[in-house]
Amino acid sequence: MIKLSEKDFHKHILKRMRERGVTRKEVEKILNEGIIEKDAKQGTLGKKMVFTFKKKWEDIYYEEKEVIVYYKLKNGEIILLTVIVRYGKFTNINK
Numbered sequence: 001m002i003k004l005s006e007k008d009f010h011k012h013i014l015k016r017m018r019e020r021g022v023t024r025k026e027v028e029k030i031l032n033e034g035i036i037e038k039d040a041k042q043g044t045l046g047k048k049m050v051f052t053f054k055k056k057w058e059d060i061y062y063e064e065k066e067v068i069v070y071y072k073l074k075n076g077e078i079i080l081l082t083v084i085v086r087y088g089k090f091t092n093i094n095k
Contacts, residue, residue, distance in 0.1 A: 002031045002078065013080045020085040021057055022067055027083065030069045037068050044081065046070045050090045062087040 009017075009024060017023070030049045037046030048068040055061065068084040 002028065004028050004031070004078070004080075008078060008080055010080070013082060016082050020083060021065065022083045022085060026051060026067055027069055027080070030067060031071070031078070034069070037070070040070060044070055044072055053087065057087050060087070063089045066090050 004024065004027065009027075017027070026049075030047050034047035034049040037048045040046035046068055048066060050064050050066045053062050053065045057065070064087070066086045066088075070081040070084070072079045072081065
């Protein structure tokens with residue numbers, strides 16, 4: 001089980017998380033339970049998950065949000081790179 005600490009969240013990823021509406025708890029859940037993102041660049045890993053949202057983001061109502069976390073492993077440690085978010089309605093993506 002992956003447990004992230006404050007030091008795992010550098011300034012860039014924290015900024016992107018705030019801008020895109022992602023929580024630290026969601027990032028940790030994705031790393032532990034998410035499905036592999038096949039579009040990650042070589043040398044980079046990615047995992048994604050869809051969360052129930054059912055509220056407005058930037059004045060538009062959305063049922064769900066898909067969050068992708070891109071990261072690298074170095075000497076057994078996770079280096080978080082960025083998060084990507086899409087809002088909308090997704091079908092069975094967590095399976």
